[in-house]
Amino acid sequence: MTAPAPAFNREALENILARRFFVAPSFEIYGGTAGLYDFGPPGTALLNNFIDTWRKHFVLEEDMLEVDSTILTPYEVLKTSGHVDRFCDWMVKDTVTGDIYRADHLVENVLEARLEADVRARMSALELEAKAKADKAAAAAAAAASGQAAAPAKKTKQKVEVAATKLDAKVRTAYEEILAQIDNYGGDGLARLIREHDIRTPEGNPVTAPVEFNLMFDTSVGPTGDVKAFLRPETAQGQFVNFAKLLEYNNGRMPFASASIGRSFRNEISPRNGLLRVREFLMAEIEHYVDPEDKSHPGFASHADVVLNLLPAKTQLAGSTTISHMKMGDAVKQGIIDNETLGYFLARVHLFLVKVGVNPTLLRFRQHMSNEMAHYACDCWDAELRTSYGWIECVGCADRSAYDLTRHSERTNKKLVVRQALAEPRISEKWTIVVNKKKFGPAFKRAAKDVEAALMALDELAVVAIKDALAKSGAAMVATPDGAQHKLDATLVTVERVTIKEHVREYTPNVIEPSFGVGRILSSLLEHTFYSRPEDAARGVLSLPPCMAPIKALIVPLSNNTAFSPLIHDLRQQLRRRGLATRVDDSASSIGKRYARNDELGTPFALTVDFQSVKDNTVTLRERDSTKQIREPVATIINLVDQLVNGETTWDQVIKKYKVFTEQEA
Numbered sequence: 236m237t238a239p240a241p242a243f244n245r246e247a248l249e250n251i252l253a254r255r256f257f258v259a260p261s262f263e264i265y266g267g268t269a270g271l272y273d274f275g276p277p278g279t280a281l282l283n284n285f286i287d288t289w290r291k292h293f294v295l296e297e298d299m300l301e302v303d304s305t306i307l308t309p310y311e312v313l314k315t316s317g318h319v320d321r322f323c324d325w326m327v328k329d330t331v332t333g334d335i336y337r338a339d340h341l342v343e344n345v346l347e348a349r350l351e352a353d354v355r356a357r358m359s360a361l362e363l364e365a366k367a368k369a370d371k372a373a374a375a376a377a378a379a380a381s382g383q384a385a386a387p388a389k390k391t392k393q394k395v396e397v398a399a400t401k402l403d404a405k406v407r408t409a410y411e412e413i414l415a416q417i418d419n420y421g422g423d424g425l426a427r428l429i430r431e432h433d434i435r436t437p438e439g440n441p442v443t444a445p446v447e448f449n450l451m452f453d454t455s456v457g458p459t460g461d462v463k464a465f466l467r468p469e470t471a472q473g474q475f476v477n478f479a480k481l482l483e484y485n486n487g488r489m490p491f492a493s494a495s496i497g498r499s500f501r502n503e504i505s506p507r508n509g510l511l512r513v514r515e516f517l518m519a520e521i522e523h524y525v526d527p528e529d530k531s532h533p534g535f536a537s538h539a540d541v542v543l544n545l546l547p548a549k550t551q552l553a554g555s556t557t558i559s560h561m562k563m564g565d566a567v568k569q570g571i572i573d574n575e576t577l578g579y580f581l582a583r584v585h586l587f588l589v590k591v592g593v594n595p596t597l598l599r600f601r602q603h604m605s606n607e608m609a610h611y612a613c614d615c616w617d618a619e620l621r622t623s624y625g626w627i628e629c630v631g632c633a634d635r636s637a638y639d640l641t642r643h644s645e646r647t648n649k650k651l652v653v654r655q656a657l658a659e660p661r662i663s664e665k666w667t668i669v670v671n672k673k674k675f676g677p678a679f680k681r682a683a684k685d686v687e688a689a690l691m692a693l694d695e696l697a698v699v700a701i702k703d704a705l706a707k708s709g710a711a712m713v714a715t716p717d718g719a720q721h722k723l724d725a726t727l728v729t730v731e732r733v734t735i736k737e738h739v740r741e742y743t744p745n746v747i748e749p750s751f752g753v754g755r756i757l758s759s760l761l762e763h764t765f766y767s768r769p770e771d772a773a774r775g776v777l778s779l780p781p782c783m784a785p786i787k788a789l790i791v792p793l794s795n796n797t798a799f800s801p802l803i804h805d806l807r808q809q810l811r812r813r814g815l816a817t818r819v820d821d822s823a824s825s826i827g828k829r830y831a832r833n834d835e836l837g838t839p840f841a842l843t844v845d846f847q848s849v850k851d852n853t854v855t856l857r858e859r860d861s862t863k864q865i866r867e868p869v870a871t872i873i874n875l876v877d878q879l880v881n882g883e884t885t886w887d888q889v890i891k892k893y894k895v896f897t898e899q900e901a
């Protein structure tokens with residue numbers, strides 16, 4: 236089923252989504268709350284179909300371990316993960332109205348508007364120049380014909396306006412470079428941009444200096460209010476804190492992945508663009524745990540030929556947004572994508588997005604630049620979808636390294652590691668701290684246990700630093716998790732070179748995380764699949780793939796004659812038994828109108844019951860995009876709908892096999 240490429244009409248789509256109650260602002264009758272949305276029946280069905288397809292594509296396909304953890308998350312967990320200190324955006328205030336803006340978005344909007352005005356101005360300048368040339372030539376021709384001198388050309392007012400919005404080439408390049416890296420600016424950088432480029436609010440007012448704002452909603456647990464907590468900003472932490480149990484459930488086998496689908500909350504400074512930036516949204520996240528010394532993946536070879544649209548960091552640094560169309564395997568071999576596992580997941584994400592209806596030509600993977608990366612990530616690619624709002628990040632694919640597991644382990648003193656039995660024992664030499672037990676206990680008293688644990692947890696570099704400090708000044712310092720510093724000397728500890736024979740290798744796995752924002756993907760794919768019938772612009776169609784469509788089959792009786800009732804009942808029963816959502820439209824409208832109404836809902840198939848059906852038990856099956864139909868016995872049609880929805884056949888295959896007729900012929 237291929238829909239014709241349309242000119243996208245956002246207003247028409249938004250009208251359908253509101254009118255057919257796909258989605259609506261929450262608490263609308265109270266005036267609504269910015270950044271909160273409710274899904275109506277077709278929107279909820281779409282959401283559920285997305286989750287179902289996601290589960291089958293990722294969780295079932297790879298035996299991922301799905302967990303459902305709580306939304307309420309204690310302060311300590313998010314302090315340890317770095318969210319309390321760093322999960323922030325920068326905001327500015329309009330100095331006149333007091334309105335709040337997210338600083339990077341304001342800069343982005345203003346510069347983009349200036350660049351757009353520049354493009355328009357340059358186009359008009361070219362048009363004016365062409366017109367002036369044509370006028371001059373016409374005047375010269377007229378003058379030659381009359382034998383008089385040509386009158387001088389008049390300067391138009393329009394020319395002056397064009398000049399005012401035209402940018403100097405240097406300024407234009409500077410704007411383009413800033414926009415390509417807008418996510419990389421911190422508070423000082425944004426303040427400089429605002430100053431240097433005279434960034435103002437849409438009302439034309441100046442703004443304050445940027446202030447950091449943490450995006451987490453805080454709350455407290457229990458009646459005393461003493462236990463501080465947050466609504467989680469991602470599902471990932473709920474998976475990491477359960478790592479040891481998950482590994483045990485997996486019989487200690489590596490690599491493996493956990494997955495979670497659930498709501499997350501971010502107190503966005505300025506929610507905007509419908510579902511694209513909201514304050515409560517559904518996330519589907521995978522945490523794939525992998526050996527840092529071996530990031531190969533068993534699925535790499537079978538996905539190496541998937542062609543991806545890549546925008547690497549290097550290209551962006553050179554100020555370009557040109558996409559490289561590359562086989563995933565080649566991108567990994569050339570070091571553009573860091574490792575096999577990350578490459579594999581990018582390919583899987585690509586295949587999934589196309590399966591749910593994303594237009595592959597409007598999908599790209601953009602690599603983060605080093606200063607743009609989240610505090611936990613060491614390589615990151617965003618799957619971005621092109622929408623009427625520009626390129627939108629919909630899936631973040633990050634290599635979070637060992638960051639989270641290490642932090643949680645350090646904070647809780649619980650081991651979050653993999654123990655791998657070695658075929659051959661590994662013999663190595665290592666600098667090790669040896670504690671003089673007799674003196675150590677009396678010296679540190681109640682803190683002795685914690686100080687010793689802190690010393691034992693040090694890596695070899697830190698141990699060598701203690702050795703050097705003891706040799707140089709006779710003293711060294713060590714910190715315990717409560718932040719206290721403790722002084723060591725050569726009577727309490729010595730640092731010795733010891734030979735170690737290891738039968739087990741212990742390591743903290745690295746984590747590769749594809750993180751899906753469900754609302755953003757749905758909103759983008761609704762744009763990708765929406766078009767208007769070429770013969771009637773008022774007839775909108777959502778060309779959703781059958782697996783995603785809220786209703787799979789519409790049942791349309793020719794009229795509300797009771798003769799059709801038993802067959803309609805039978806059709807519904809049979810489709811329901813196969814788990815296929817149906818809807819009967821027995822309203823008085825014409826059949827064409829009823830088809831059109833359900834095209835708006837994205838219903839891919841319609842079964843029409845007429846007087847012939849009652850006689851010979853045949854019904855027609857109409858496909859939404861081609862509007863072509865076939866007429867076959869009920870049993871054949873039910874089987875075909877089932878196979879079409881489950882992807883076992885396609886409409887193109889069906890029309891090769893059966894006699895086809897058009898809507899007019901039916």
Ligand SMILES: Nc1ncnc2c1ncn2[C@@H]1O[C@H](COP(=O)(O)OP(=O)(O)OP(=O)(O)O)[C@@H](O)[C@H]1O
Nearest residue numbers: 501503511512513516628629630631750751752755
């Ligand atoms: N406010 C939001 N509204 C809707 N979806 C969101 C929002 N914030 C994040 N997401 C979704 O969650 C996914 C993973 O979150 P991640 O933390 O990587 O986003 P982010 O980089 O903070 O997004 P952005 O830079 O747009 O704020 C994103 O790719 C996106 O699809």
